[in-house]
Amino acid sequence: MRSSLPKVLHPLAGRPLLAHVLAAAAPLGSGGTVVVLGHAGERVREQIPADAAVAWQPEPLGTGDAVRYGLAALPAAADALLVVYGDTALVRTATLRTLIDALGAAPAALLTARLDDPRGYGRVLRTPGGAIERLIEERELANDGRDLQEVVGGALAFRAGWLRERLPRLPRHANGEYYLTDLITWASEEGTPATALPAEDAAEALGINDRLQLAEAHRVVYERVRRSLLLDVGVSMPQPETVFVEPGVEVGQDTVLLPHTHLRGRTRVGAACVLGPGTELLDTSLGDRCRVSWSVLEGSSVGDEVQIGPYCHLRRGTRLDDGVKLGNFVEVKNSRVGQGTHAGHFSYIGDADLGRQVNVGAGTVTCNYDGARKHRTVIEDDVFVGSDTLLIAPIRLGSGSRTGAGSVVTRDVKPGQLVVGAPARPVPPRGPSEEEPERSPTDGTAAP
Numbered sequence: 001m002r003s004s005l006p007k008v009l010h011p012l013a014g015r016p017l018l019a020h021v022l023a024a025a026a027p028l029g030s031g032g033t034v035v036v037l038g039h040a041g042e043r044v045r046e047q048i049p050a051d052a053a054v055a056w057q058p059e060p061l062g063t064g065d066a067v068r069y070g071l072a073a074l075p076a077a078a079d080a081l082l083v084v085y086g087d088t089a090l091v092r093t094a095t096l097r098t099l100i101d102a103l104g105a106a107p108a109a110l111l112t113a114r115l116d117d118p119r120g121y122g123r124v125l126r127t128p129g130g131a132i133e134r135l136i137e138e139r140e141l142a143n144d145g146r147d148l149q150e151v152v153g154g155a156l157a158f159r160a161g162w163l164r165e166r167l168p169r170l171p172r173h174a175n176g177e178y179y180l181t182d183l184i185t186w187a188s189e190e191g192t193p194a195t196a197l198p199a200e201d202a203a204e205a206l207g208i209n210d211r212l213q214l215a216e217a218h219r220v221v222y223e224r225v226r227r228s229l230l231l232d233v234g235v236s237m238p239q240p241e242t243v244f245v246e247p248g249v250e251v252g253q254d255t256v257l258l259p260h261t262h263l264r265g266r267t268r269v270g271a272a273c274v275l276g277p278g279t280e281l282l283d284t285s286l287g288d289r290c291r292v293s294w295s296v297l298e299g300s301s302v303g304d305e306v307q308i309g310p311y312c313h314l315r316r317g318t319r320l321d322d323g324v325k326l327g328n329f330v331e332v333k334n335s336r337v338g339q340g341t342h343a344g345h346f347s348y349i350g351d352a353d354l355g356r357q358v359n360v361g362a363g364t365v366t367c368n369y370d371g372a373r374k375h376r377t378v379i380e381d382d383v384f385v386g387s388d389t390l391l392i393a394p395i396r397l398g399s400g401s402r403t404g405a406g407s408v409v410t411r412d413v414k415p416g417q418l419v420v421g422a423p424a425r426p427v428p429p430r431g432p433s434e435e436e437p438e439r440s441p442t443d444g445t446a447a448p
Contacts, residue, residue, distance in 0.1 A: 001211060006040040008086040009047060010214060013221040014246035014264050016047050017208060020089035020221075023247075027093050028100065031078040035086075036070040062177030064170040071164060081160045083180065087207040088154030090220055095204050099197050100157050107162040107187050108194035110135075111153030113205035120209065121151035122181060124196065131193040134185035150198075152181060153205030221247065229257075243276075252288065270304070284314070287322070300332075303339075321356075338381070350374075351393065355381035361405070363388040380415070 001007050008018040015023075018035070025033060035048050038057040045054060055073040057066050067083055074081070080100055084091065095111065102109040110132075112124050122137045125148065135152050166186060170178040187194045199205040203220050206213070225245045229235040234253040237243050242259040245251065251269045258276030263269065267281045270288035275281070278294040286292070287304035295309040299316030307325045308314070317334035320326075324337050327344035335352040343349065343360035351368040353376065354360075364385050366377040375393035379385065383397050386405040397403070401413040404420030404427075413419050418427045 001209075001214075006044055007208075008044060010208075012089050012208070012214065012217050013225075013244075014248075017089040018044065018047060018086050020247075021084050021086055021091070022049065022052065024091050024093045024096060025082065025084055028082060028096055032074055034070045034073045036066045038066070060177075062173075063180035064167065064178030064182065067163075067180055068167050068178075071160075071167065074160075076164075078160045081158045081163055083156045083158070085154035085207055087209065088205070089208055090201075090206065090217055091153075091155055091204045095197075095199065096155060099155055102195045102197045103157050103159065104195065105192075106195045107159050107190075107192055108184060109157045110184060110194055110196060111155040111199055111205045112150050112196045113153055113199045113202035114149045115151055115202060116149070118149050118151045121206075123148040124150040124152060126150075127188075131188065132184060132196055133188050133193075135181040137179070137181075150196075151205070153199060154207045155205070156180065158183070225249075258293075279309070283316075352377040352379065354379045355383070355399070357382050359384045361385050361387035361389060364391070365389075366391045366393060368393045 001010060003010070009016045012020060022033070033052040034055050035052050036055045036057050037044055038060050041056060048054060053073050055069040057069050071081070080103060082096060082100060084096070091111070099109055099111055115121070120138065122135055123141060125133045125136055127133045163183070166183055170182055172178055184194045208214050208217050222244050225247060226237065226240045226243060229245065229251055230237065230240065233251060235251050236256045239259045243257045243261050245263045246265065249263045249267045251263065252271030252273070254271055255269055255273040255275065258274065260278045261276035262280040264281065265283040267283060268285045269275065269281070270286055270290065272288055273286060273290045275292050279292050280296045282298040284297045284300045284302065286302045287306065289304055290302060290306045291308070293309040295312040297308070297314040300314040300318040300320070302320045303322035303324070305323050306320050309326070309328070311329050312326045313331045315331070315333035318332045319336045321337065321339040323340040325342045326332070329346045330343045331348050333350040335349050335354065337349065337354045338356040338358065340356055341354050341358040341360070343364070345362035347360050347362065347364040348366060349360070350366050351374050352366045358379055358381070367390055368374050368377065377391050377393045378396040380397060380399040382400045384402040386403045386407060388406045389403045390408045392408065392410045395409060395412060397413045398415030398417065400416045402418045403409055403413070403424060404418065406422065407420055407424040408422040409419060409424040419425060420427055
């Protein structure tokens, strides 16, 4: 991979390669799951779920040696054993289940694939009758064997008792390694040849060994997700090749994903939403009938019928209730915005609690940081915040209060009160004599 990062930790559609393998195998691991670690094992261990055991391979002495350590960490009562290489990130649960079922009476079963260009992979050699005779590493192939197109995949199943008996007898090759695939040759020599499961999708059998293959794996994963959303859920994508949805993301029926939309992490999108163009959601939940365009939402919770964008940024800890509208260039961080509240233009709402039906004027800023600590702003229901208002936290604006344009509010505002100026001061309510006279609609004079 030409990288300081261990290969199995390279990200594929939002998850490390190893996480894809573990997710595919997890539904089948009723007898336990063991991850065998060697090179950079401590870094890899941080990404392994707590319910998976870990076995350490002290030296990198090949797949046979790795399985020997892994087998020692499994219950002796296990009948079947599934071995999946850590870079076989495109294999699916259904395929692994079929591989185990394919064991039947055979001692072993392996996933294979036929490739137009098999370079870099071990090959499957069959007898004239079609049975598996042996597996050959590419570097050990004779020239006349390089045209073989059936390759060894990164998943094998074994009868555990048969495997336990033969593992200690594996020979050591010239490079110092023990090959797990030698057991397939032994099965043939014993008259009980292994079963082959040709992959319906050749990509499932293949490992990821360089960044070019990793790039191709991204294409495969995203295409699988798009296809499922289009055919199984009822999501629309006018240009599907421009939409990127990571595995595990949920999208509701009749939602439309426009070009350059990215849905990542633990994101959940409701029904009948329109997302994009140019929109990214990360670890965010979105209700039904929402519209988000040209915006980034991360770690946020959004209610129903919310409009966001263009060019908004919702940062972690944000919650928008139903019917909120955020216009262009609005940033919200670690705040709750109440039902029906509007912030139309160029505003920053940080560490704040906004009530229902609040109007946030253009250029409003909650000044939440004093250079040492963050402070909260509380804006109660039905408040009108005038344009270019600066709210110096900690501060509270009472229900129904108002601020004049350009106000710098440094003290709490009472319910129903109007404040203006810098610093903002209360404006007394006008008395009856101070009101402007009613004008005649015809002559412009004061009405009688």
